[in-house]
Amino acid sequence: MGKGPNSAHRFATRCLENLKNQSCHIERGHDERPESKNRGNFLEMIELLASYNEQVGALVLGNAPQNAKYTSHQIQKEILHVFARNVQSSIRHEIGDARFCLLVDEAQDESRREQMALVIRGQGYDGASNMRGxxxxxxxxxxxxxxxxxxxxxxxxxxxxxxxxxxxxxxxxxxxxxxxxxxxxxxxxxxxxxxxxxxxxxxxxxxxxxxxxxxxxxxxxxxxxxxxxxxxxxxxxxxxxxxxxxxxxxxxxxxxxxxxxxxxxxxxxxxxxxxxxxxxxxxxxxxxxxxxxxxxxxxxxxxxxxxxxxxxxxxxxxxxxxxxxxxxxxxxxxxxxxxxxxxxxxxxxxxxxxxxxxxxxxxxxxxNEQAIELLKLSTTLDPRNSYKLFNVEDICLLVDKFYPEDFSDQEKIHLRFQLQHYELDQLLNELSQR
Incomplete structure (x- = not known):
């Protein structure tokens, strides 16, 4: 190597040019040149798909047109942006003028870094507030x-x-x-x-x-x-x-x-x-x-x-x-x-x-005991399994004990008979469907 600042400059320039030339073939730590045995997940996946589908194989990698391989990271980012814009447009069209909410949550990935997820939906309740405080x-x-x-x-x-x-x-x-x-x-x-x-x-x-x-x-x-x-x-x-x-x-x-x-x-x-x-x-x-x-x-x-x-x-x-x-x-x-x-x-x-x-x-x-009794009696109105928990006495007790002002004395009398008719009608419907 020659001495002096000019020689050092020329050596540094050559090193930078070599690195630049290599970076054209190496993407994200992988060697993406055709002769490489470790071309990275993206190119390896394309090659795998091509091996299973002749139509795909005829259009990708070595068989792709010289100016239309679409494998560089710049092109891939542009394609992802197109997908993202289409997804956003579809979401906006689906929501229209309706109300919506955002659910934002985070979790740690394998490297213990926090990753945030954002979801748009019409209802934002996930049960966590049941135990708030x-x-x-x-x-x-x-x-x-x-x-x-x-x-x-x-x-x-x-x-x-x-x-x-x-x-x-x-x-x-x-x-x-x-x-x-x-x-x-x-x-x-x-x-x-x-x-x-x-x-x-x-x-x-x-x-x-x-x-x-x-x-x-x-x-x-x-x-x-x-x-x-x-x-x-x-x-x-x-x-x-x-x-x-x-x-x-x-x-x-x-x-x-x-x-x-x-x-x-x-x-x-x-x-x-x-x-x-x-x-x-x-x-x-x-x-x-x-x-x-x-x-x-x-x-x-x-x-x-x-x-x-x-x-x-x-x-x-x-x-x-x-x-x-x-x-x-x-x-x-x-x-x-x-x-x-x-x-x-x-x-x-x-x-x-x-x-x-x-x-x-x-x-x-x-x-408290009153709240627990109210909830237990309310389960008789659970519609699952064709009102399997339906019970006339429980409903009448629920009315008498927790909703006395919502029903008159005459309505309470009629309620019991109406519930008995409903209970029998449900039983006959089940028997007819067997």
């Missing part, structure tokens, strides 16, 4: 703080593809170690490596999944945070990771994690049922009753089990467990000058019992 235990300040910290930790660990890759690598290594020492078993679809999930405000089931995923990947999450705390590129990254790691290594956070898992695990079945587009009212009411029963049972008999579960978890994660018999003190308590209590009293009464009582109160307010 359902988890009012969050009104307890400590519970609110826990969820804020949970979201903070997940956001830090899931902030980039690199961190997610580290998380999966640490989790895979953890699983392999536990298998080697015999603590867990192997098998099909067992011990799969997943990731952390950000909770969504409108769907409380996502909070439950976030908690379960964090418990499953607790050790791996701690390792990722330790790495960021030591090697983060900025002081804010290192500081946030250090704070998050201290949270994970605290008994307080571990306790909230497990109490939330147990309580929300019980309510999640009801939550899922009430978010269905097609409601089975009778089944939902049975779930309300069973949910109340299980929540009350957890309050009455679940403390020892919860404490043992948290203690075992903390020992496994090397988290210090406080002495339950020692005096508990906090800034809030000292300022309020309240009587001193033990650590066990704080976690059992101020947290465990308070959370469950709040949830029971919310369930009782939303689904």
């Amino acid at each position: 359902e988890w009012n235990a969050r009104e307890i300040s400590d519970v609110h703080t826990f969820f804020q910290n949970l979201i903070f930790i997940i956001n830090i660990v899931s902030a980039s593809c690199k961190r997610n890759d580290e998380l999966r690598a640490f989790q895979a290594a953890t699983i392999e170690h536990l298998v080697d020492i015999g603590e867990i078993e192997t098998g099909k679809e067992v011990n799969q490596v997943g990731g952390l999930q950000r909770p969504g405000d409108s769907r409380w089931s996502s909070h439950f999944k976030s908690i379960c995923n964090l418990i499953k990947m607790y050790g791996a999450t701690c390792l990722v945070l330790e790495n960021i705390a030591l090697d983060g590129s900025t002081y804010s990254q290192r500081g946030d990771a250090t704070f998050s790691f201290k949270l994970l290594m605290s008994f307080d956070f571990a306790f909230f994690l497990h109490i939330m898992k147990n309580v929300m695990g019980i309510t999640d079945v009801l939550c899922q049922a009430l978010q269905q587009k097609s409601q089975d009212i009778l089944n939902a009411m049975h779930l309300v009753t069973s949910t109340k029963t299980l929540i009350q049972k957890l309050r009455d008999d679940g403390w020892e089990t919860i404490l043992e579960e948290v203690t075992s978890f903390c020992k496994h994660q090397d988290i210090e467990v406080p002495d339950m018999d020692t005096c508990f003190s906090s800034v809030r308590r000292s300022r309020r000058k309240t009587k001193s209590v033990t650590v066990e009293h704080h976690y059992r009464v101020d947290i465990f019992t308070a959370i469950i009582d709040q949830e029971l109160q919310e369930l009782n307010n939303r689904f």
Whole structure:
């Protein structure tokens, strides 16, 4: 190579020309030249289609006219824009002057990046609002703080593809170690490596999944945070990771994690049922009753089990467990000058019992006995399966108890006989159709 700025300039120019020439044949990381064995998904798909259809094969790739192959990325983008305009025009024509709404939702792809989907339709209800505000235990300040910290930790660990890759690598290594020492078993679809999930405000089931995923990947999450705390590129990254790691290594956070898992695990079945587009009212009411029963049972008999579960978890994660018999003190308590209590009293009464009582109160307010009876009686009007649940007595009771002012005494008398005629008529119709 010659010396001096002119020689360097000529060398750089040649390099740029070579790269430019190569870029004409390489598209999106693939070598699209005819002799290449890795031409990319698009061209490989065209070649596959051509091999199955002679008419297609006669018009594409090497058999296409020299100036009409339509395989360059610029042409493909133009074709996609034509499709997009046609779709938009069709949607506008179909909607016309009618009312419509937009549904916007997002989800993470395989690389953990958020992808947004937008749908135009005439009805925007998806069942999520049934459970809006359902988890009012969050009104307890400590519970609110826990969820804020949970979201903070997940956001830090899931902030980039690199961190997610580290998380999966640490989790895979953890699983392999536990298998080697015999603590867990192997098998099909067992011990799969997943990731952390950000909770969504409108769907409380996502909070439950976030908690379960964090418990499953607790050790791996701690390792990722330790790495960021030591090697983060900025002081804010290192500081946030250090704070998050201290949270994970605290008994307080571990306790909230497990109490939330147990309580929300019980309510999640009801939550899922009430978010269905097609409601089975009778089944939902049975779930309300069973949910109340299980929540009350957890309050009455679940403390020892919860404490043992948290203690075992903390020992496994090397988290210090406080002495339950020692005096508990906090800034809030000292300022309020309240009587001193033990650590066990704080976690059992101020947290465990308070959370469950709040949830029971919310369930009782939303689904009191009168509301449940109204809904159960209303199921007799369910038209599915030719009014299989139709019952004359239930309808009469529904009128007498919940709609007495809508019917006169004479109308109530006639109603029973009219319903009996209808019931018999339906039965005769079914028999005639067999």
